[in-house]
Amino acid sequence: MSWWVSLLDEHGVLVYVPRFIEGGTYPVGGTEQAELNITYNYSKWYHWYFIPRSGLQWLHNKVAFDTIGQLERAVKELGAIQDTDYWASTPGNAGYALSLLLKWAKQHPKAIFVVR
Numbered sequence: 001m002s003w004w005v006s007l008l009d010e011h012g013v014l015v016y017v018p019r020f021i022e023g024g025t026y027p028v029g030g031t032e033q034a035e036l037n038i039t040y041n042y043s044k045w046y047h048w049y050f051i052p053r054s055g056l057q058w059l060h061n062k063v064a065f066d067t068i069g070q071l072e073r074a075v076k077e078l079g080a081i082q083d084t085d086y087w088a089s090t091p092g093n094a095g096y097a098l099s100l101l102l103k104w105a106k107q108h109p110k111a112i113f114v115v116r
Contacts, residue, residue, distance in 0.1 A: 001040040002025070005036045005038060015034045015111050020100065045091055046094060056072060057115055063110065064105035067093070067113065068105050074095065079095045081095075081096070
């Protein structure tokens with residue numbers, strides 16, 4: 001199980017970001033579309049960190065600019081050093097995924113996050 005976190009422009013279209021090959025599922029060779037698959041294995045970190053214990057759902061329908069401060073704090077606290085095992089429920093793995101979303105939010109501050 002996993003979340004799909006997307007960043008959409010004002011027309012509901014995925015915005016473009018530098019090519020990446022991260023996440024639980026991604027196209028061969030990566031993608032430039034801002035849609036990241038994040039494993040539920042990181043749930044405990046997101047539920048622990050985000051108030052009111054809503055996990056990644058706190059991002060849903062938020063303007064990217066409005067999430068930057070919270071994402072910065074989360075990445076700082078969780079860290080962003082990945083384990084060699086993507087699926088491991090570590091603070092660094094959870095923080096690394098958030099660091100990608102943070103970069104996207106800074107690149108497209110008017111876009112909207114959608115979490116499903």
